[in-house]
Amino acid sequence: MNNKKALFVIFLVIFIDLLGFGIIIPVLPFFSENVLLMNKTEIGLLTGIYSLMQFVFTPVWGSLSDVYGRKPILTMSLTGNVIAYTLMALVFTNMIPSVSLLFVARAFAGFFSANLSAAQAVVSDTTRPEERSKGMGIIGAAFGLGFVFGPALGGFLSYHFGYGVPLIFSAAFSLIALMVCVIIFRETLPEDLRKSNKLNFDLKDVKVINFKAVNDVIKHKDVGIYVIIFFFITFSFANIFGNFQYFIERKDGLGMNEQQTGYLLSFLGIIAAIVQSTLIKPFKKYIGEEKSVMFGNFLVAVGLFLIPFSTSVMVLLLVLTILAFGNGLNNAMALGLISQNVSRQDQGGVLGINQSLSSLARFLGPLWGGFIYDKFGYHYPFISGSVFMMLITIIAIIVLRNKLIGKDTL
DSSP states (O other), rough: HHHHHHHHHHHHHHHHHHHHHOOOOOOOHHHHTTTTTOOHHHHHHHHHHHEEEEEEHHHHHHHHHHHHHHHHHHHHHHHHHHHHHHHHHHHHHHHSSOOHHHHHHHHHHHHHHHHHHHHHHHHHHSSSSSGHHHHHHHHHHHHHHHHHHHHHHHHHHHHHHHHHHHHHHHHHHHHHHHHHHHHTTTOOOOOHHHHHHHTTOGGGGOOSSHHHHHHHHHOOOOTHHHHHHHHHHHHHHHHHHHHHHHHHTTTTTTTOOHHHHHHHHHHHHHHHHIIIIIHHHHHHHHHHHHHHHHHHHHHHHHHHHGGGGOOHHHHHHHHHHHHHHHHHHHHHHHHHHHHHHHHHGGGGHHHHHHHHHHHHHHHHHHHHHHHHHHHHHHHHHHHHHHHHHOOOOOOHHHHHHHHHOSSSSS
């Protein structure tokens, strides 16, 4: 399988799978609050438990992909998603209206969601180091497009046909992605590397949470700072999921329903997809990857801070444009920098740890956002996310100051 075809297929798999994931985003908070009568802290936990399970188990799948290949891990992940979305559909259709089953289904989906680290490893397998950021931008574009169509479709289906229909569609889309992976995708990890990794592999060394491996990656002189930056990027952005829906549905504010919420979230995806598919290369060429990350961080901080002060749809669209532009830029650039600074045989493991830590951030973000919303009001999840982004940006500028002014070493 040639490199371009492999990238296209992995783009298609991630897009279809994320389409199913995106459908749920505008529906879950409304259903949990209005039907299951959960408070915002509980909903934050429900939103985040998926990512908590990813944090615990993604490093395992990333390491296994280095040994057994990318395709088996992708296939297992997508199969688990089909089952999990089916269980969630039973809750959302009120066939089994159980909060416990909903938590179990979300956790189950998180356990099997190893597809991102495997997809990132496919990019590393099929691109040269200097093309890595562009390749990661393709994965980011698949995410962006999933969020373009997913939330809009989920909001529309929920508003017109009820809460259960979007979950049925999610299960169907994951099944389609599974079929594409099984039938079309070809393994990208060379057989010699798989054999070499198998010789050094011991199942006893695989840990659910490998604290030593996490510590080694964070302390890595070339990679650690980018992993930390990516964690805070993800944490700060994750504040808006759930809380954004509550903010715009407030009757004393914008007073929007789930369909309109889906359209706004899709708008975020459109901007991110445009940035990641067309602007990564010129930003890298003219200002460099490190400066692009810093610039993206600044835009995210500004966008988050301004969301709760947006008093009209037009103002909110402008603010969301700033936010999505920054997030699209810093995500792809940070991932590219992480990938460029590790050896080829360690790509799956390091990217798996990075994805695991970003999953932890996606757990802590909604949990923190729901808690602070309940305690202090709707402004504070967004403001606190902005503060975190500014702090990590200042720290990163200090650590990377030599690279930012054009030197080769820190």
